[in-house]
Amino acid sequence: MAIRFNVILDTLTRTTDLLDYNTAYTFMGWFQLATDINTNAILVNLSSSVVSFQNQERVLTDTDGVTLRANVRTDGGNTATNGSALTVGTWYHIAIVRASATDFQVYLNGVSDISITRDITGRGAIAQMEIAADGSTGLPADMLCYALKAWTTNL
Numbered sequence: 001m002a003i004r005f006n007v008i009l010d011t012l013t014r015t016t017d018l019l020d021y022n023t024a025y026t027f028m029g030w031f032q033l034a035t036d037i038n039t040n041a042i043l044v045n046l047s048s049s050v051v052s053f054q055n056q057e058r059v060l061t062d063t064d065g066v067t068l069r070a071n072v073r074t075d076g077g078n079t080a081t082n083g084s085a086l087t088v089g090t091w092y093h094i095a096i097v098r099a100s101a102t103d104f105q106v107y108l109n110g111v112s113d114i115s116i117t118r119d120i121t122g123r124g125a126i127a128q129m130e131i132a133a134d135g136s137t138g139l140p141a142d143m144l145c146y147a148l149k150a151w152t153t154n155l
Contacts, residue, residue: 005132
């Protein structure tokens with residue numbers, strides 16, 4: 001059964017037993033945009049803080065509400081890259097893979113869609129993981145997700 005998120009701060013948040021976003025990991029699941037909210041919509045947010053975005057990895061939509069976007073942020077800066085356009089009402093399999101300190105990938109339906117090479121060496125530890133929102137900004141998402149899975153290695 002899919003979970004529906006459709007209001008501001010309607011989110012799934014985890015603050016214990018987290019993936020280490022500074023080492024190899026894989027997070028994947030099925031996602032569907034329910035509506036185009038015509039702004040950033042957070043799909044997955046891994047962050048070092050619940051109140052700021054000093055260190056962060058997230059997959060979201062761009063400000064148009066439908067273009068897939070990935071963001072890797074460290075104290076030293078931010079790298080954001082856009083990928084494919086998503087269609088509202090269509091299910092997509094999205095996999096996020098951290099392979100090394102300089103290799104972050106987002107796969108869309110099994111095909112590499114976004115690649116970011118920002119070096120995260122020395123980045124602070126993760127403090128939370130959120131699905132469907134970013135607690136520090138309140139960015140909402142109107143989406144469904146299903147079959148979320150995580151591994152502590154790059155697949």
